[in-house]
Amino acid sequence: MKLLKLTLDNFRVFYGTQQLDLEVTPDKPAILIFGMNGAGKTTLLNAFTWALYGAFSDDVEHQERVINDHAWTQTPFGEVVSASVKVEFEHEGLLFTVLRTVTTTKKTEEQVALTAKLIVTESEHGVSATVTNGQDRIQKILPEGLRQFFFFNGERMERMFTGDRTDEVKQAIKTLMGLEEIERAIATHLPNASRKLSRQIGSNGDGRLQALTAEQERLEQHKLDVHKQLLQLSETAGGYEREVEAANQALLANGKAAPLQRQRAKLKVRLDDLVAKRAERQEKKRDLLARSSFLAFTGGIDNQVLDLAEGMRKRRELPAGIQRDYIDGLLEDGLCMCGRDLPEGSQARMALEERRYNAGLADVETRWMYLRGKAADLTLARADLLAKLRECVADIEEIESSIRQIDAEESDIARELEGVDVMDVQRLEERRKEFDRKRLDALQQHREAQSQLTELDEQIEKVRRQFHSARVQDEESKRIQRQVALVDEVLTAFQRILAVKTEEVRQQLDQKVKSVFGRICIKPFTPHLTPAFALELVNHSAGVAAARSTGENQILGLSFVGAVSELAKETHDRKQKTPDAVLGGGGVYPVVMDAPFGNLDVAYQNDIAESLPKLTSQIVTLLSKSQSRGMVLDHLGGAASRMYVLRSYITNTDADEDTITIHGRAYPYVSHGDFNHTVLEEVTL
Amino acid sequence: MGTTESLKDIMDDLSPEARKLVAKVWQLEREHLHVKNPTLLTDEIVRATKELAK
Numbered sequence: 001m002k003l004l005k006l007t008l009d010n011f012r013v014f015y016g017t018q019q020l021d022l023e024v025t026p027d028k029p030a031i032l033i034f035g036m037n038g039a040g041k042t043t044l045l046n047a048f049t050w051a052l053y054g055a056f057s058d059d060v061e062h063q064e065r066v067i068n069d070h071a072w073t074q075t076p077f078g079e080v081v082s083a084s085v086k087v088e089f090e091h092e093g094l095l096f097t098v099l100r101t102v103t104t105t106k107k108t109e110e111q112v113a114l115t116a117k118l119i120v121t122e123s124e125h126g127v128s129a130t131v132t133n134g135q136d137r138i139q140k141i142l143p144e145g146l147r148q149f150f151f152f153n154g155e156r157m158e159r160m161f162t163g164d165r166t167d168e169v170k171q172a173i174k175t176l177m178g179l180e181e182i183e184r185a186i187a188t189h190l191p192n193a194s195r196k197l198s199r200q201i202g203s204n205g206d207g208r209l210q211a212l213t214a215e216q217e218r219l220e221q222h223k224l225d226v227h228k229q230l231l232q233l234s235e236t237a238g239g240y241e242r243e244v245e246a247a248n249q250a251l252l253a254n255g256k257a258a259p260l261q262r263q264r265a266k267l268k269v270r271l272d273d274l275v276a277k278r279a280e281r282q283e284k285k286r287d288l289l290a291r292s293s294f295l296a297f298t299g300g301i302d303n304q305v306l307d308l309a310e311g312m313r314k315r316r317e318l319p320a321g322i323q324r325d326y327i328d329g330l331l332e333d334g335l336c337m338c339g340r341d342l343p344e345g346s347q348a349r350m351a352l353e354e355r356r357y358n359a360g361l362a363d364v365e366t367r368w369m370y371l372r373g374k375a376a377d378l379t380l381a382r383a384d385l386l387a388k389l390r391e392c393v394a395d396i397e398e399i400e401s402s403i404r405q406i407d408a409e410e411s412d413i414a415r416e417l418e419g420v421d422v423m424d425v426q427r428l429e430e431r432r433k434e435f436d437r438k439r440l441d442a443l444q445q446h447r448e449a450q451s452q453l454t455e456l457d458e459q460i461e462k463v464r465r466q467f468h469s470a471r472v473q474d475e476e477s478k479r480i481q482r483q484v485a486l487v488d489e490v491l492t493a494f495q496r497i498l499a500v501k502t503e504e505v506r507q508q509l510d511q512k513v514k515s516v517f518g519r520i521c522i523k524p525f526t527p528h529l530t531p532a533f534a535l536e537l538v539n540h541s542a543g544v545a546a547a548r549s550t551g552e553n554q555i556l557g558l559s560f561v562g563a564v565s566e567l568a569k570e571t572h573d574r575k576q577k578t579p580d581a582v583l584g585g586g587g588v589y590p591v592v593m594d595a596p597f598g599n600l601d602v603a604y605q606n607d608i609a610e611s612l613p614k615l616t617s618q619i620v621t622l623l624s625k626s627q628s629r630g631m632v633l634d635h636l637g638g639a640a641s642r643m644y645v646l647r648s649y650i651t652n653t654d655a656d657e658d659t660i661t662i663h664g665r666a667y668p669y670v671s672h673g674d675f676n677h678t679v680l681e682e683v684t685l
Numbered sequence: 686m687g688t689t690e691s692l693k694d695i696m697d698d699l700s701p702e703a704r705k706l707v708a709k710v711w712q713l714e715r716e717h718l719h720v721k722n723p724t725l726l727t728d729e730i731v732r733a734t735k736e737l738a739k
Binding site: 136137139140143175178180181182184185189190192193196197479482483485486487489490493494496497500501 | 691695696698707710713714718720728730735
């Protein structure tokens with residue numbers, strides 16, 4: 001299958017007619033389509049699957065709104081409006097056109113779900129014909145079960161190997177590799193043919209054979225009932241298993257949450273203690289400042305006062321106090337304390353006057369010494385205040401640093417606890433036990449039903465042997481006996497073929513996945529496809545199952561898709577070279593992928609970009625601007641036959657217009673417009 | 686059932702009629718694979734069987 005052209009007409013975000021030429025050359029198998037979020041990359045991916053299968057992927061919202069919103073709004077009530085997608089492709093030398101259309105007369109404000117009409121046209125040597133049952137023809141070319149391998153979203157790729165999807169994937173591989181047809185022959189058509197032949201022994205035929213046929217039919221009916229019961233039990237056990245798994249996950253989340261919550265509680269105690277200490281230090285600082293802050297303003301003044309007083313003392317300018325008053329009284333009275341007269345100019349008077357000059361000085365000296373001492377205390381007190389304030393500030397800073405550290409730790413814990421449904425552990429444990437008990441009961445019943453089936457198979461086999469070995473007389477019965485034996489021989493052969501081919505496909509696919517994965521993943525992991533077709537990842541340096549991240553799951557998914565694609569192509573090529581009647585399966589298919597890098601980091605993006613063009617002969621890749629930087633664009637751009645930009649027209653003029661640079665040239669990426677829509681524009685290479 | 690045997694081993698073990706019927710059934714199954722319940726397929730196998738084991 002080789003895609004040639006995609007034409008959209010009023011399809012979802014695409015207004016009017018938009019066309020995508022998809023032809024590629026063998027050396028440049030890639031088509032690159034760039035578009036911003038919401039521009040229509042996913043819509044474009046879904047345009048293929050909608051046209052081919054009439055289905056959207058689960059992540060597409062408002063699936064009923066197939067007709068472009070603007071086209072719908074513009075259409076007056078009572079008028080006809082339509083939307084369509086046309087896919088043109090080539091398959092095994094024939095040209096096909098698949099056109100799916102919805103048409104309606106507008107009667108309501110909102111769109112309602114419409115039934116689409118499908119027209120498939122097949123052309124050979126210029127002669128076209130409408131295919132009567134178009135959907136069947138498409139199913140024959142590319143069965144819908146395979147669409148997950150060829151039309152997919154890289155961001156959702158990891159889901160391919162989780163939960164219920166494993167069975168779907170296994171079935172799709174069987175379809176692709178031609179195993180499904182063998183299974184159908186074994187399970188339905190050959191047993192039916194055998195029964196039909198057995199029943200043809202008429203009432204005049206061999207009575208023994210008739211009885212054996214009746215017995216076999218009875219046993220097979222019983223087997224059908226048991227099989228039905230088995231399926232129901234599988235479903236029930238699966239449902240219980242999902243419940244157990246959900247409870248386990250919740251328990252695990254709670255288990256993880258518990259130590260974090262304990263840690264958070266401890267942090268809270270430490271935080272409260274630190275906040276109290278900080279308040280205490282701040283109070284101490286405030287108290288110090290209230291009581292002694294004046295000291296901060298006396299720096300220098302005390303020394304000035306001391307210097308001044310020292311000078312005065314030296315100059316004897318300091319007042320002497322009360323003793324001088326006493327001498328003044330003696331001089332005024334003219335009588336000394338010793339009883340001697342003190343006339344003017346006398347020796348005694350002059351001596352007393354000299355005494356008066358120095359009188360009180362010792363007192364001054366004493367006081368002076370006291371003052372000096374106090375001034376020194378002041379300096380010490382100031383230094384002490386400074387030291388205490390510094391200590392307070394250092395303490396506060398240290399406490400605040402610890403508070404910030406605890407805040408950061410608490411914030412980390414809060415982030416880890418986000419989204420955890422903290423439930424009662426005991427209740428969860430009870431729920432898990434209850435569903436596990438139910439699951440075990442269902443599994444026990446399942447085992448019993450299975451052994452019942454084995455017994456029935458043995459009984460049927462015994463009846464078949466009796467049928468084959470029964471000695472019959474009439475020719476007609478003998479002939480039917482031979483025919484039944486032939487069908488049974490073929491049935492046994494198909495069972496052996498299925499076992500051989502299943503293992504062959506598994507081994508080939510296992511090797512391919514290993515090879516593709518090894519080209520992309522840098523970690524010491526090796527994928528392994530189990531006999532049950534489940535994909536596991538082994539850490540070969542540790543020899544244990546690897547803990548897969550979302551990124552590794554995406555690489556695994558991509559490797560798997562690449563491997564399936566390569567294997568299908570190889571099988572197809574082998575079939576072309578050696579036409580073999582019993583060789584089935586294979587084919588050449590395009591890959592259309594949205595967001596191929598999912599959430600991977602740049603190193604992986606580069607490796608994937610390098611590997612993508614090697615995956616298949618045609619690969620249509622839908623990328624955003626952020627996914628197409630540097631090496632990514634170099635690798636993909638070098639392998640591209642064509643490139644397109646999904647130019648978004650937006651009505652919000654507050655948002656900036658934008659361009660995307662491809663090979664050094666800027667192309668409009670986001671432009672202002674009259675209404676929101678997207679236009680496909682080809683990039684000139 | 687061993688998986689070391691090859692497709693050729695299995696085919697070689699078959700009678701000439703069974704070998705032909707295997708090819709026919711495989712072809713019919715492939716042709717009808719896209720149909721969920723092909724009504725006529727069983728009849729076609731019966732017819733092919735009758736042709737081969739008269």
